[in-house]
Amino acid sequence: MKLLRTIALDPSDRFVFDVAAEPGDWAVSGAFRFCDQNPAKLGGKARSAFRSGFLGVQSWGWSTLAQIVPATEDDRHALVELLAKQLVEQFGAPDLAAAHLAAAEEVAFAQSLCTHPVSTLIAVHRSANDGEVRESFRRLQLREGQRHGNAFSFMQVEDDVEPDSDLDLSDISAEPSRR
Numbered sequence: 001m002k003l004l005r006t007i008a009l010d011p012s013d014r015f016v017f018d019v020a021a022e023p024g025d026w027a028v029s030g031a032f033r034f035c036d037q038n039p040a041k042l043g044g045k046a047r048s049a050f051r052s053g054f055l056g057v058q059s060w061g062w063s064t065l066a067q068i069v070p071a072t073e074d075d076r077h078a079l080v081e082l083l084a085k086q087l088v089e090q091f092g093a094p095d096l097a098a099a100h101l102a103a104a105e106e107v108a109f110a111q112s113l114c115t116h117p118v119s120t121l122i123a124v125h126r127s128a129n130d131g132e133v134r135e136s137f138r139r140l141q142l143r144e145g146q147r148h149g150n151a152f153s154f155m156q157v158e159d160d161v162e163p164d165s166d167l168d169l170s171d172i173s174a175e176p177s178r179r
Contacts, residue, residue, distance in 0.1 A: 002114035003071040003079065003107075004028070006056045006063035007121065013064055018045045021056025021063040026079045028110045030055025030062070031126060031133055032102070033091070039128035051126050057083050060090050065140070068113075068120045076111070080104050113137055 004027040013020035021027070034042075034050050042050050053062030057079060083103035084096055093099035113122055121140040126133055 001071050001073065001076060002068050002111070002118060003075060004054065004066040004110050004114065004122065005069045006054060006059075007065050007067040008063065009065065013062065016045065016048045016064065017053060017062035018049070019059065019061035021054070021061035022059040023063075025056030025058045025061075025063070026075075026082070027054040027056055027063060027066040028083065028106045029113075029124065029135060031135060032106065034133065039126075039133065050128075052124060054122075054124060057086060060086060064123065066113075066122045066124075068116055068118055068122065070118055076107060080107050083107060116141075 006021040006023055006025045006027045008020070008023040030049075030053060033055060037046075037050075039047075039050050049062045052064055054064075054066040055061075056063055080100065080103045083106060084093075084099040087093040087099035087102055088096055093102065116122075116139050123138045123140060125136050125138070128134070
């Protein structure tokens with residue numbers, strides 16, 4: 001089994017987001033954090049989190065990238081339990097039973113993103129049109145023979161989920177281009 005963990009290749013997440021996830025934190029998409037907000041009215045760091053953040057479950061912070069890592073059934077179970085607890089404490093879920101169902105669904109979605117090899121990095125891009133949030137994910141692969149190093153110096157994009165989406169990791173907080 002594979003799941004997602006946050007990764008920090010450089011300190012930029014501390015400047016891009018209000019709260020940066022701790023490196024190595026279990027990660028989920030986190031789009032639900034914006035369900036009661038109008039994405040068009042978000043500004044600054046909240047907008048960056050909406051557009052390009054994975055949610056670190058323990059830290060309740062954001063990460064630009066998540067890494068596919070090996071996991072056990074116990075890891076998955078602990079992640080669901082932690083997310084359910086966070087949904088009650090941080091997000092105001094009505095009770096732990098309802099939160100558990102939502103957490104299990106969110107973790108299953110994160111798990112569905114882990115079809116690539118272990119150590120693959122994943123980036124997200126979110127947009128909103130007509131009240132609907134749309135997410136696209138990109139796989140960022142190391143060039144052959146290289147290891148993780150400085151951010152953006154070694155990655156190439158492969159296997160876009162949506163080939164027409166355009167994600168510029170060097171300027172992740174920039175205004176999206178209008179077509």
